[in-house]
């Protein structure tokens with residue numbers, strides 16, 4: 633049995649943080665940001681009392697409404713996030729409570745920017761072996777909660793947002809998630825993209841706050857190099873394993889970190905621009921949110937048809953990266 637996405641939804645906060653707004657915070661300019669990253673603006677969840685679970689709850693409600701099912705039909709909720717509301721309980725349990733999915737079990741999965749594809753891959757196994765019939769997989773991050781708005785090289789990149797899907801048994805074996813390749817490289821990843829404070833190694837203290845350890849640290853140049861290589865490689869691997877030519881691929885749905893990384897991946901696959909999904913200009917990098925937000929937008933624009941071939945690829949902290957091939961049901 634294969635697992636197919638039957639429903640998509642997204643939530644982006646209303647408040648916009650533009651490149652011009654950032655010009656007021658530190659030494660930068662709109663042109664530099666657009667040329668180096670492709671980003672013009674991002675969304676920020678401004679309310680102090682709202683966090684990742686709020687965005688997930690908005691997505692979850694839409695998913696149930698679109699699919700016309702009750703929350704008690706959901707078997708499992710997986711939330712991919714690196715910005716949970718709190719260390720515990722999991723954000724997935726909070727979302728279960730928001731929608732009242734009383735029969736589900738729920739857990740978070742943290743693979744940073746690759747969180748959604750890791751979670752989608754994980755969820756698909758529960759469908760494939762017949763254990764579950766309806767799984768909610770949501771990728772969401774409130775990146776503004778971990779961004780140092782004095783660090784110009786990192787602050788320009790990220791925004792807040794959430795997207796999600798319902799995964800169900802495909803109508804036959806030729807549809808749904810047909811292949812996936814997942815990778816991690818902790819040896820290299822642990823140095824270049826991390827947040828050192830707030831965990832069991834460096835619990836919150838005056839010192840960790842003074843040293844700004846509760847913010848993301850990124851060596852942008854190093855991460856950029858690894859991201860370009862890994863995303864292009866895994867995209868090419870997915871194509872070759874499934875005998876897909878550039879013509880066969882209807883959409884490349886890449887993680888939205890930087891337009892230059894997206895372009896390099898598309899170039900390696902040999903596919904033209906029209907097939908490359910990009911909204912990085914409008915939302916920046918929403919971490920685990922990027923890919924499901926892209927899927928929801930494709931769906932809203934009625935661009936997904938039975939038999940459409942999609943290649944999803946991602947790269948993020950860990951390092952973690954991977955690719956998924958979906959034949960749309």
Ligand code: UT7
Pocket residue numbers: 659660661664665668669745784785786788789851852853855856859888889890893917947948949
């Ligand atoms: O999703 C998870 C993975 N994350 C990523 O994929 C992000 C990967 N990295 C990147 O996207 C890019 O490395 C950045 C956008 C972060 C930086 O772009 P870059 O082309 O790699 O620039 P750079 O770090 O090599 O910096 C070039 C120059 C530096 O000045 P000097 O040393 O050459 O004088 C920076 O200080 O640009 C300077 N700079 C800025 N200038 C204006 C860095 N940030 C800014 C800024 N505005 N915001």
